[in-house]
Amino acid sequence: MAEVVLDVRSITKTFGGLKAVNDLSFVVREGEIVSLIGPNGSGKTTTFNLITGLYEPDSGDVLLKDESIAGLKPGQIYERGISRTFQMLRLFSNMSILDNVLVGMHGRTRANVIDCMLHTPRMRREEAESVARAKEILGLFPGRFPASRHSQPALSLSYANRRRLEIARALAGEPALLLLDEPVAGMNPAESLEVMRQIRDLRDMGYTILMIEHDMNVIMGASDRVIAMDHGEKIAEGAPQEVANDPAVVEAYLGKRGADTAS
Amino acid sequence: MSFEHVFSLTVSGVTVGMIYALIALGYTMVYGVLQLINFAHGEVFTVGGYIAASTLIWIGVDASTPLWVKLGYFALALVVSVVVTATLGWLIERVAYRPLRGRSRIIPLLSAIGVSIFLQNLLIVIFGPEPIIMPTAIVPAGFVNVFGARVRILQIIVIAVSLLLMALLTWIVKGTRIGKAMRATSQDREAAEMMGIETNRTISFTFVIGSALAAIGGFIVAMYYGSLQFDTGFLYGLKAFTAAVLGGIGNIPGAVVGSLILGLAENWGVGLTLGLLAWLFVVGLALGLYIQMVHAPRRRIDHIADEFRTPEYEGRLKAVYRLAPVVAVKTLLSERTDALVHVSARHAVQLMAGNLVLFAFAVVFFMNGDVQFSSKWQHVISFAVLMAILMFRPSGILGENIQEKV
Numbered sequence: 308m309a310e311v312v313l314d315v316r317s318i319t320k321t322f323g324g325l326k327a328v329n330d331l332s333f334v335v336r337e338g339e340i341v342s343l344i345g346p347n348g349s350g351k352t353t354t355f356n357l358i359t360g361l362y363e364p365d366s367g368d369v370l371l372k373d374e375s376i377a378g379l380k381p382g383q384i385y386e387r388g389i390s391r392t393f394q395m396l397r398l399f400s401n402m403s404i405l406d407n408v409l410v411g412m413h414g415r416t417r418a419n420v421i422d423c424m425l426h427t428p429r430m431r432r433e434e435a436e437s438v439a440r441a442k443e444i445l446g447l448f449p450g451r452f453p454a455s456r457h458s459q460p461a462l463s464l465s466y467a468n469r470r471r472l473e474i475a476r477a478l479a480g481e482p483a484l485l486l487l488d489e490p491v492a493g494m495n496p497a498e499s500l501e502v503m504r505q506i507r508d509l510r511d512m513g514y515t516i517l518m519i520e521h522d523m524n525v526i527m528g529a530s531d532r533v534i535a536m537d538h539g540e541k542i543a544e545g546a547p548q549e550v551a552n553d554p555a556v557v558e559a560y561l562g563k564r565g566a567d568t569a570s
Numbered sequence: 571m572s573f574e575h576v577f578s579l580t581v582s583g584v585t586v587g588m589i590y591a592l593i594a595l596g597y598t599m600v601y602g603v604l605q606l607i608n609f610a611h612g613e614v615f616t617v618g619g620y621i622a623a624s625t626l627i628w629i630g631v632d633a634s635t636p637l638w639v640k641l642g643y644f645a646l647a648l649v650v651s652v653v654v655t656a657t658l659g660w661l662i663e664r665v666a667y668r669p670l671r672g673r674s675r676i677i678p679l680l681s682a683i684g685v686s687i688f689l690q691n692l693l694i695v696i697f698g699p700e701p702i703i704m705p706t707a708i709v710p711a712g713f714v715n716v717f718g719a720r721v722r723i724l725q726i727i728v729i730a731v732s733l734l735l736m737a738l739l740t741w742i743v744k745g746t747r748i749g750k751a752m753r754a755t756s757q758d759r760e761a762a763e764m765m766g767i768e769t770n771r772t773i774s775f776t777f778v779i780g781s782a783l784a785a786i787g788g789f790i791v792a793m794y795y796g797s798l799q800f801d802t803g804f805l806y807g808l809k810a811f812t813a814a815v816l817g818g819i820g821n822i823p824g825a826v827v828g829s830l831i832l833g834l835a836e837n838w839g840v841g842l843t844l845g846l847l848a849w850l851f852v853v854g855l856a857l858g859l860y861i862q863m864v865h866a867p868r869r870r871i872d873h874i875a876d877e878f879r880t881p882e883y884e885g886r887l888k889a890v891y892r893l894a895p896v897v898a899v900k901t902l903l904s905e906r907t908d909a910l911v912h913v914s915a916r917h918a919v920q921l922m923a924g925n926l927v928l929f930a931f932a933v934v935f936f937m938n939g940d941v942q943f944s945s946k947w948q949h950v951i952s953f954a955v956l957m958a959i960l961m962f963r964p965s966g967i968l969g970e971n972i973q974e975k976v
């Protein structure tokens with residue numbers, strides 16, 4: 308079996324009495340696409356925030372390739388190889404498309420302030436390499452980021468392309484694990500399908516992906532494994548079809564819907 | 571009212587504007603990364619001038635010193651002043667702002683005022699309350715004739731050096747890695763942090779750069795006016811802050827534009843008759859009309875997301891600007907259907923109101939063509955500018971560096 312990239316060990320996070328994530332454990336193996344599903348408010352984004360260091364778990368541990376990363380700063384975790392996208396896009400919208408990707412590489416380039424000021428050969432070489440790599444990453448989304456648009460601000464992109472750009476920026480960190488928080492949210496079916504294919508392509512290129520998704524077509528079409536959450540706890544795990552038919556999962560979604568209609 | 575007179579007023583205006591800009595850039599950059607108005611920045615500027623002047627006094631330059639030695643002393647004073655002041659800026663952020671980060675905005679503001687008072691008193695304790703006099707031997711004397719007007723060589727140096735510094739800053743911000751970190755930090759600090767940017771170091775760097783520029787500004791003022799006092803920075807700080815708001819706080823080119831406008835307004839305002847000033851309003855009106863008819867609609871059209879971009883939609887946006895007031899007002903009164911059109915309509919009405927005000931001023935000034943403001947009005951003019959900008963366009967001429975999260 309492939310190597311374990313991410314090992315989440317019974318993490319818990321409470322917000323003033325509310326257990327947003329409760330004793331959650333799972334692993335993600337190399338080259339897998341794992342989907343995290345669950346009704347609204349079930350703790351999926353909080354799980355991402357715990358993995359990426361935005362929050363520190365109250366208890367439990369998170370291991371990236373056998374090294375504990377719980378308690379590290381977000382930037383440190385990023386540099387160790389976990390990149391993410393956000394449910395609500397967080398691009399640097401006034402910066403150019405290319406610069407957004409370059410910012411994603413920031414931690415990888417070593418040039419310091421002095422290098423920048425003096426414009427040393429080392430820095431110039433590094434910069435040229437970064438730009439080439441950034442263009443390569445943008446090229447993973449054929450036709451979406453033509454070279455003529457690279458210097459335009461990110462806010463000039465269509466919504467779907469902004470979501471793609473966020474993925475590109477995350478890839479710039481050369482992640483060992485890519486976290487995607489609802490990558491197709493707000494997209495139309497055709498766009499969702501394209502992004503789903505791109506996510507699969509990324510896996511085929513060797514990326515390991517953990518994504519949160521609500522879109523059943525994407526979950527079924529892209530995931531190797533699905534983990535279902537409810538009230539901060541894992542309620543099911545397995546092949547997509549299995550989890551979708553799991554009584555606990557059906558109950559969680561239906562129960563939620565029942566409660567929603569009742570209120 | 572001769573051409574030479576207008577020209578030399580213009581040179582003075584640009585010189586003063588450049589000095590304001592050197593200070594305003596610090597306000598605006600810090601605001602960009604921290605959304606904090608660093609009210610101690612005026613004092614940082616004073617300290618820069620004091621350090622430079624006292625270094626030169628301590629060395630003891632006089633008229634007999636050969637020119638190349640003078641240049642060496644000058645460079646030394648500049649380096650000492652920049653290094654000490656930049657360190658001070660760095661320290662202020664570490665001691666007075668960083669521990670308060672994340673508190674409500676009023677708290678670091680109070681801390682800034684505290685630092686400002688502290689620094690003024692520190693200067694009094696060290697140098698005494700009387701002004702520090704710049705050794706005149708170091709100040710480039712002499713005049714050159716430009717278009718028949720006498721221009722101080724110092725003015726030319728000030729303008730050239732400032733332009734150079736601004737070009738350097740632009741390159742740092744746009745072209746370098748640390749500049750990208752600065753822009754990313756100012757747009758979304760948390761996200762920047764998550765991309766591995768060391769935001770604390772970036773913020774420190776911003777204070778260092780801003781303070782270094784202010785130090786050079788302080789040195790220049792000490793040379794230009796011959797002396798500095800412990801509270802000089804208060805007025806300069808306030809003016810530069812006005813300039814930063816005028817150009818759009820957080821916006822780097824805006825700080826320069828705002829400063830130039832303010833410097834020119836102060837000098838022209840009290841040096842020219844109303845008849846001549848009226849022409850400025852005519853020029854302003856032409857510019858305002860250009861912005862309303864051509865520039866603003868074009869910018870707006872760039873904001874249309876790809877999926878909505880159709881010729882009809884672009885035409886509709888243009889109409890809102892070009893056919894204002896009719897279309898704009900109608901849009902504002904109608905049901906709120908399309909956010910972009912609605913925002914554009916509000917913008918168009920504002921632009922139109924601004925153009926009307928410019929027109930009114932032009933008419934009134936032409937009608938009182940011979941009157942002239944006395945020089946006592948200089949500060950009044952600056953603050954009238956501030957009031958006007960806060961009333962008509964609080965986001966500044968070039969717009970605030972808005973934290974657009976898309």
Ligand SMILES: Nc1ncnc2c1ncn2[C@@H]1O[C@H](COP(=O)(O)OP(=O)(O)OP(=O)(O)O)[C@@H](O)[C@H]1O
Pocket residue numbers: 322325327345346347348349350351352353354394
């Ligand atoms: N910073 C916070 N402070 C307080 N409560 C929070 C915070 N973040 C999340 N929560 C709460 O934790 C619970 C889980 O939220 P989370 O965002 O993880 O849900 P989610 O599964 O991502 O939902 P969705 O599908 O709507 O994105 C919610 O009840 C939410 O209100």
Ligand SMILES: [Mg+2]
Pocket residue numbers: 351352353394
């Ligand atoms: Mg969520």
